[in-house]
Amino acid sequence: MSTSASDRAIITDSLGVGLATGAYGISFGALGTAAGLSVWQTCVMSLLMFTGASQFAFVGVVASGGSPITGAVTSVLLGGRNLFYGVSLARLLDVHGWRRPVTAQFVIDESTAMAVTRDSSHQARVAFYWTGISIFVLWNLFTFVGALAGTAIGDPRDFGLDAAVGAAFLALLWPRLDSALTRVVAIAGAAVALGLVPLTPAGIPIIVGGAVAVLVGLLLQRRSEGA
Amino acid sequence: MTTLWIGILLTAAGCYALKLAGLSVPDRVLDHPLTVRIATLIPVALLGALIAVQVLADGSALVLDARLAALGVAAVLLWWRMPFLVVVGVAAGSAALVRLWF
16 A cells, blocks of 8 residues: 555654653553552553543542542543544444454544544544554553653653643644634633532543533524524 | 442543443434534633633632633633643643742
8 A cells, every 4th residue: 555645744753642641651650550540550540441530530530539430430521522422433434244343442532533633534544543542552551651650751741742642632622722613612611610629520521521512502503503 | 359449440431431422422413404503613611611610729629829810811811722731731830930939
């Protein structure tokens, strides 16, 4: 398969996101063992769950003394956004047969965000798989390193990696802020999520903020069409 | 088996089921105009919420720290139409520098 220049640019960007996100596995690994999970349990989480925010939420609940079942509920609720990502991706990726259950594991924030902004189905697939698989490999590798080394390596925050994720999300959102509607929706999502942060368990603000913002968008669209 | 393992495996199964369910929504539903509208709004709404939480939340508290400074730097670079990796890399570097200095 020949690789065009635009594909190469997408692959470079995807690997960059893969590295920045995957490296964060170190902090998950360290937090996991600090919360009382074994190295083995921490690594199984990264392999089988493979959705960072849910993994952090589970470990966060367990670390703060909550039961693993409460952790599971919070974590699965937070994973609910992957359902919506799948809906956005289904057409673009158009996967059937054995490929679908395999592809499903790579449906996460970053792979979706990198894919849905593309012009063609081909580019979306290139972005999705390069981002998803590079994160999967690095995330699992770094989880293992972090779980073994604990906090000895240093906090990823010292390298600003926590800020890198916010910047990456903003870069992905940026080209979509081309209309008043999308700007209002993005701000509504951010505002509702922030309002809920002090009030609800981790994960809920993102889901509810996202849902309210979508409703706001639908209502605004209806009103502008009715006028 | 400990409750910890049960919690981990339940979560893994639940998270995977959600991912697969999203990809398996039938064409009939995908083609519906409402689904199309919602599907285009979801990334914007979720990214807005994700950025806010990623940058301002620390557990259940809202804090202003190096992450917000880095987001400001990222916004300026995006305004200047800098490439993706430059935006992400410089934002990370600025957060690291802010933490080093303060």
